[in-house]
Amino acid sequence: MEKLYNVGKIVNTHGIKGEVRVISVTDFPEQRYKKGSVLILEQEKTKAVELVVASHRKHKNFDLLTFENHPTIESVEGYRDGILKVTEEQLTDLPEDEFYLHQIIGLTVIDDTGREIGKIKEVLQPGANDVWVIQRQKQKDLLIPYIADCVLNVDLEEKIVTVHLMEGLEDL
The missing domain is CATH 2.40.30.60 (RimM)
Incomplete structure (x- = not known):
């Protein structure tokens, strides 16, 4: 179907x-x-x-x-x-750097050093920019704002998002 x-x-x-x-x-x-x-x-x-x-x-x-x-x-x-x-x-084609929620949810997230962080489980839309909720293993979820300083690359074909974890975003 x-x-x-x-x-x-x-x-x-x-x-x-x-x-x-x-x-x-x-x-x-x-x-x-x-x-x-x-x-x-x-x-x-x-x-x-x-x-x-x-x-x-x-x-x-x-x-x-x-x-x-x-x-x-x-x-x-x-x-x-x-x-x-x-x-x-x-569905209509979206401008570059815009995505449908179903395209984003489930993608694997890695940081700019290549370390796997988790998978996108939800997209929040609280205001000025979206916030991507990253589900991590044995840690609480990580919230990443969808801004150019944080989200470096979205590769839909490879199903990978590369992010830069700005200071304070990740609580270890």
């Missing part, structure tokens, strides 16, 4: 005309939710459903969507708590 990537979660309906409230997890909501875009809805106990976006608008912290052939609240009520996904083919 084709690999799918999360772009949002339907958390509720909105109004009576088939609109759903989505908490988005994509950096590209305008592209993912534009009219005519195809999204895959996955839910726990049902088969995946292909939905075509009919409309999109922002409301507070939510993206509000309607889907073709779903004109009423009754036609979308069952989609609550479903995860909206896209196929790998729908």
Whole structure:
């Protein structure tokens, strides 16, 4: 089966005309939710459903969507708590030095001397820059900011990230 990537979660309906409230997890909501875009809805106990976006608008912290052939609240009520996904083919090329989370998580991290530190287990997005959480053996996790001074090279083909551990980052 084709690999799918999360772009949002339907958390509720909105109004009576088939609109759903989505908490988005994509950096590209305008592209993912534009009219005519195809999204895959996955839910726990049902088969995946292909939905075509009919409309999109922002409301507070939510993206509000309607889907073709779903004109009423009754036609979308069952989609609550479903995860909206896209196929790998729908992913866009990113600028140099930008990556999708699924490309980064699981990569091996070495320092600039060649010493293996661990594997990236999570990416935090607290503010100005991402923070990569490195899982180490028999030590607590190491937090590395995604900045040029720390992350020297990301080799997706070799699945290796080379970092410079600035003073104070690693507590031995």
